[in-house]
Amino acid sequence: SAVISQKPSRDICQRGTSLTIQCQVDSQVTMMFWYRQQPGQSLTLIATANQGSEATYESGFVIDKFPISRPNLTFSTLTVSNMSPEDSSIYLCSVEGGRGRWNTEAFFGQGTRLTVV
Amino acid sequence: AQSVTQLGSHVSVSEGALVLLRCNYSSSVPPYLFWYVQYPNQGLQLLLKYTTGATLVKGINGFEAEFKKSETSFHLTKPSAHMSDAAEYFCAVSAYSSASKIIFGSGTRLSIRP
Numbered sequence: 617s618a619v620i621s622q623k624p625s626r627d628i629c630q631r632g633t634s635l636t637i638q639c640q641v642d643s644q645v646t647m648m649f650w651y652r653q654q655p656g657q658s659l660t661l662i663a664t665a666n667q668g669s670e671a672t673y674e675s676g677f678v679i680d681k682f683p684i685s686r687p688n689l690t691f692s693t694l695t696v697s698n699m700s701p702e703d704s705s706i707y708l709c710s711v712e713g714g715r716g717r718w719n720t721e722a723f724f725g726q727g728t729r730l731t732v733v
Numbered sequence: 734a735q736s737v738t739q740l741g742s743h744v745s746v747s748e749g750a751l752v753l754l755r756c757n758y759s760s761s762v763p764p765y766l767f768w769y770v771q772y773p774n775q776g777l778q779l780l781l782k783y784t785t786g787a788t789l790v791k792g793i794n795g796f797e798a799e800f801k802k803s804e805t806s807f808h809l810t811k812p813s814a815h816m817s818d819a820a821e822y823f824c825a826v827s828a829y830s831s832a833s834k835i836i837f838g839s840g841t842r843l844s845i846r847p
Contacts, residue, residue: 625774657840658840708776721767721779721782722767722779724778726774726775727774727775729774
């Protein structure tokens with residue numbers, strides 16, 4: 617299994633500002649993923665972060681709004697830029713763990729609960 | 734393409750009663766199916782998954798789910814609910830076992846009555 621630590625666990629931010637969320641994994645992983653969970657809704661994949669290359673964004677998400685860094689195999693950051701109240705969500709970091717095609721699963725951090733006022 | 738539909742955004746059962754959380758999926762290829770649980774203020778934890786083989790899958794905390802291809806369903810059950818089972822439950826589907834291709838359902842909040 618993988619242990620994932622996210623910081624901060626929660627924050628209240630002013631609109632127009634930016635917040636950087638950190639994700640630390642206790643083992644080296646190839647891919648790290650960032651999800652958004654809007655209030656009362658399910659998880660939506662924002663982007664996939666690979667070490668040494670630019671992140672791959674899903675439809676509806678752009679690098680200018682959600683820049684991602686992946687400096688090494690155990691760490692990633694997601695920045696929520698120029699925030700508005702619509703960005704109020706839980707942001708979760710995830711990694712793929714396990715061995716073999718049939719044993720992989722996704723491990724999640726505890727999430728960052730962001731409120732934009 | 735894959736999609737997941739969870740029937741019932743909120744389910745309430747009495748302690749000791751059967752828990753049944755419904756999930757139907759759509760997939761153009763053989764699916765991999767997952768159930769995740771999210772306790773308050775925590776991340777997601779994998780309850781169980783189906784990738785291949787036996788269609789009845791047993792997970793943690795006494796939960797199990799049965800893959801029924803003919804019904805395109807993957808309902809989650811537990812014979813006897815416990816107060817600690819109160820949480821949000823997400824059904825998810827993937828065409829691969831890769832975490833990057835997981836599509837989540839809208840979630841079902843399970844409440845347990847004393």
